[in-house]
Amino acid sequence: MKTPVSVLRLPRGPDPNSRGFDPNSPRFLALCPTTLSSSSSSGAVDEEEQRLRSDLRERFLRTLLLMTDKQVEFNMHEKVRVRARFGASDIDVLNFQVSGLETPLGVQKEALLRCQDVISCSFEL
Amino acid sequence: MLKWRDRSPQQWQEFVNQEVCVTAHDQQSFEGRVFTVDPVSASVVLVSFPETKRPSVKVILGHAVTDVQILGSGTKESESRMKSLFLPDRTQVLSADELKSRRENLRVWLEKNRVPVTEDGDDLRVASVLTISAPYSTGDCTCANEIILARVQSLVESVPGEQHASLASI
Numbered sequence: 064m065k066t067p068v069s070v071l072r073l074p075r076g077p078d079p080n081s082r083g084f085d086p087n088s089p090r091f092l093a094l095c096p097t098t099l100s101s102s103s104s105s106g107a108v109d110e111e112e113q114r115l116r117s118d119l120r121e122r123f124l125r126t127l128l129l130m131t132d133k134q135v136e137f138n139m140h141e142k143v144r145v146r147a148r149f150g151a152s153d154i155d156v157l158n159f160q161v162s163g164l165e166t167p168l169g170v171q172k173e174a175l176l177r178c179q180d181v182i183s184c185s186f187e188l
Numbered sequence: 189m190l191k192w193r194d195r196s197p198q199q200w201q202e203f204v205n206q207e208v209c210v211t212a213h214d215q216q217s218f219e220g221r222v223f224t225v226d227p228v229s230a231s232v233v234l235v236s237f238p239e240t241k242r243p244s245v246k247v248i249l250g251h252a253v254t255d256v257q258i259l260g261s262g263t264k265e266s267e268s269r270m271k272s273l274f275l276p277d278r279t280q281v282l283s284a285d286e287l288k289s290r291r292e293n294l295r296v297w298l299e300k301n302r303v304p305v306t307e308d309g310d311d312l313r314v315a316s317v318l319t320i321s322a323p324y325s326t327g328d329c330t331c332a333n334e335i336i337l338a339r340v341q342s343l344v345e346s347v348p349g350e351q352h353a354s355l356a357s358i
Contacts, residue, residue, distance in 0.1 A: 156229035156231060178249055182252040183246055
């Protein structure tokens with residue numbers, strides 16, 4: 064593996080005031096679309112809808128689990144493609160933590176990719 | 189038609205297990221079978237099984253999806269084939285005797301470690317908050333409290349005298 068370059072930019076740490084998945088947190092409201100309020104017309108959350116949500120989310124979490132520690136190719140804007148070892152995602156799927164990110168500037172040992180910049184990521188099993 | 193991100197879980201669910209073509213920004217398109225759509229970010233997870241290569245998984249982030257077209261429908265078989273990639277493989281089927289001995293072994297080990305455990309039918313209950321069901325491995329512990337769960341799981345993993353099949357294939 065190529066020698067990693069020194070860290071160029073440190074990412075901002077997590078917001079110390081909010082914990083977990085809080086739909087009223089300023090971070091969530093500012094950065095995420097309001098997925099929770101879109102479909103509940105009567106105000107009360109439909110049980111069936113909630114069950115579907117949990118099911119879909121569980122499958123997605125298993126996808127992330129499967130992706131951990133694998134070499135993933137990230138497809139970003141302007142046809143930029145980078146490869147890295149996937150580490151973790153945050154709860155709102157806003158950032159991906161990766162290691163060994165291969166960039167034209169060199170190999171970044173640890174990096175945080177903004178999901179806004181990523182179009183897709185793919186990996187093989 | 190609403191934007192992809194604004195659709196409801198029911199609408200997303202209709203795409204699961206279907207062969208689709210997802211169009212994204214930059215006019216890129218991706219084909220595959222939908223495994224899931226994340227309700228938080230509306231990201232689409234596609235799985236494909238090419239003939240000559242290994243199965244591949246693509247995650248297209250929700251903000252980038254412009255359109256999803258169904259190309260073909262899926263079957264129960266395609267669903268289970270996809271699922272087998274993601275869910276842990278429980279191929280080991282234990283007999284009733286083996287299960288009983290595993291349970292007893294685990295119960296004794298937990299008691300040795302001063303963990304309050306009682307038998308509740310086929311399950312083991314730890315401190316009345318955590319349940320361990322058959323086949324009594326790390327993946328079978330259920331608890332609402334993460335800290336207790338983590339502690340008990342590490343104990344279950346280190347139980348002596350067992351040949352642990354690695355169930356955590358993910």
